[in-house]
Amino acid sequence: MTKPARVRVAPSPTGDPHVGTAYMALFNKAMADTTGGKFVLRIEDTDRARYVADSEAQIFEALAWLSLNPDEGPEGHGGPGGPFGPYRQSERLPLYKEAADRLVKEGKAYRCFCTSDRLDTLRKIQQAEKSKFIGYDGLCRGLSKEDVAANIAAGKPHVVRLKLRQDNEIQTSDLFRGQINFIGAEQQDPVLLKTDLFPTYHLAMAVDDHAMGITHVIRAEEWIPSLPIHFELYRAFGWDAPVFAHMPLLRNKDKSKISKRKNPTSLLWYRDAGFLPEALKNFLGLMGFSLPNDQEFFSYAEFLQHFELTKVNIGGPIFDLQKLHWLNGEYIRKLSDAELEARLVEYVQHLMHREREFADLPEDQLPQETFLRDFEQKRRRWSRTLGGLAPELMTSFEVNPALLKPIMPLIRERLHTLCEAADYLPMFFTNRFEYTREMFVPKKQTPEGAVAALKAARDIITAADFNDPTLKEQLDNEFRTKAEAMGQKIGPFLGPLRVALTGSTVSPPLVESAMVLGKEETLHRVENALKFLG
């Protein structure tokens, strides 16, 4: 067993909680839990321009939904607090200022008075000249003490930049990839402290990770290019650097970094779409990691039993919603009737109380990839259906808590996501169907045959005793016998009855559904249909 690791996930509250945050949270938490360490949540709210007020609360909620709660983190929203707080960077501003000042005093950083305009122009010129080096030219490095003092006296705004070594190789390392070297001269002096006295990511990360005793920085691969900054920062401060481990980036189907346009990225979306948190977590655990013996299903506890950070596969995995869809179906099938019912009730309540359609892109911005687009369109339709059904369902449910129980076995194996219940649930709560004549006439069936079959079915149901324990077998047999007598196949024979009872050509098993509806309601629906067919 290795030493207890202190790890963290550090999202910035700039929008919907991101699936990548959950991915990092999972592996960080696993690292903490397998070493007896601590998993810290730090809110990186240093960009006041992109700050979104309720984002932090949603991050908490999303992590809680996935049971990826931090051991330490900001207080509020049920956050745990902890001995290394505050855990919001906006509440730690003096620390960064102090750290930056220290580096300036020691000559390891300097004040830069260059304007954004100058920087933009500089960059444009470099790009126009096809310069290999694109970035800050270090103009203010050479400013004398007097110049700096004069500029400050004149009230010129400034930033603090780290004086990066420009001569030799900057050696960095990554747990998975080993040593990674960068040429100092190819790096630009990064901004540490912004004009508004907020730190940039680099400064805040180094100061906080050091102050919070972080031992392993497990973060996304996109940070590798800033490794020289981070190593040089630690060196400038004279601190030991933590172990850096850069996880592969989750990808879109086209292998680019996962993005909202091409894939759902919001955890709220996954919840809205009816994915189970344990399925999503399992799926995320499959990204870049595998358990022995081809084990694909695992609880978090099982994940921990086999988790080893060094076993991570660093090839960037494509986030395949289709496989998640399958996996989620497997998880749903494992739920007991009572559990599935509870999940559905919770889910429907969630839909009912939510204030907006989360992650709702305009139609023309839906993902191009067929499966994703179809899935999102269905999701919206399902969502609307269930949303509309919700008040009625919840009321009936409160009146009769046993209501859903008999339905669960009929729909469980038909669901991949909870929202797909919209295909099967409404028929048990309403008989106002919008069917068409065509729906009553399946393939290998005629309009006359359909009416005849429906009437025959009505007679059989009328004669049936719904209290008889062998009702199902009886109805099965009688339908079959009658169909045969009428020269019809059982499928086309029952088609019209299916539409009459369920309002759809697709439904849970018919006889069982009729039994849930009861004799009176079943006959009522058949009569309605016959009336409709004239």
Next chain:
RNA sequence: GGCCCCGUCAUCUAACGGUUAGGAUACUGCCCUUUCAAGGCAGCGAUACGGGUUCGAAUCCCGUCGGGGUCACCA
């Protein structure tokens, strides 16, 4: 474009330097079937390419190609 990372079926992945390169999703076919599912069986399908090292390479080395990330007073 510079720098950096990565490269096993379409996708997620397995394989002490020795396997007919395994499993799963998806897809296809058959079976089951009262629609839709679920389930069962089967099929399709990969070591990017070229050089080395080695008795032997998916595995080690080099090159090429391909993909990705990054080049902000965003994280």
